[in-house]
Amino acid sequence: MVEISDADFEAMVGDVFDALPEDMVGPLENVAVLIENQPPDARPRLYGLYSGHPLTRRGVYGFGELPDRITLYKNNLAANSADLTELRARVRVTLVHEIGHYFGLDDARLRELGWA
Numbered sequence: 001m002v003e004i005s006d007a008d009f010e011a012m013v014g015d016v017f018d019a020l021p022e023d024m025v026g027p028l029e030n031v032a033v034l035i036e037n038q039p040p041d042a043r044p045r046l047y048g049l050y051s052g053h054p055l056t057r058r059g060v061y062g063f064g065e066l067p068d069r070i071t072l073y074k075n076n077l078a079a080n081s082a083d084l085t086e087l088r089a090r091v092r093v094t095l096v097h098e099i100g101h102y103f104g105l106d107d108a109r110l111r112e113l114g115w116a
Contacts, residue, residue, distance in 0.1 A: 002078045002087045009074050010035055012084075016091045024099060030067040031102060033095075037075040047080075048072045048094040056104030070098040 004012070013035060017025065031052070038046060052068025072094060081087035097115045110116040 002081045002084060004074075004078055004084070004087065006035070006074070009078070012088060013072060013091055013095075016088060016095060020092075020095065020099075024096070028099065028102065030065070032067045032069050034069055034071045035074055036071055038073040045076050046073055047077050047090060048098045050098040050101035052102065054102060054104040068102060070095065070102070072098075 013033065017033065049071045050068070051071065072091065077087060077090050077094065081090055093115060097110055100110045100113070100115055105113075107116055
């Protein structure tokens with residue numbers, strides 16, 4: 001388990017996001033990246049969750065529509081990482097995985113691509 005402050009984790013997520021390829025993050029529209037702790041009794045235990053309407057099933061956004069959300073679960077990511085390097089790698093894979101859901105990729109396709 002890695003011990004990391006909320007501020008340091010938020011900075012890590014920002015750095016990882018900023019380092020993702022432009023062709024992956026450039027097309028993101030109306031998506032918020034959130035950091036939370038998943039409640040201890042929640043099942044299944046997740047590293048991240050995409051909530052929204054994938055591009056493949058989306059119409060046109062209307063005025064005032066809430067953004068899609070990518071939620072990263074700090075407690076689960078940190079609990080399953082041996083050090084900061086491993087945590088950073090898990091954050092990257094999780095972000096790419098959830099961004100893949102935004103683009104309409106399912107878990108099977110993400111596994112094929114190595115992002116699940």
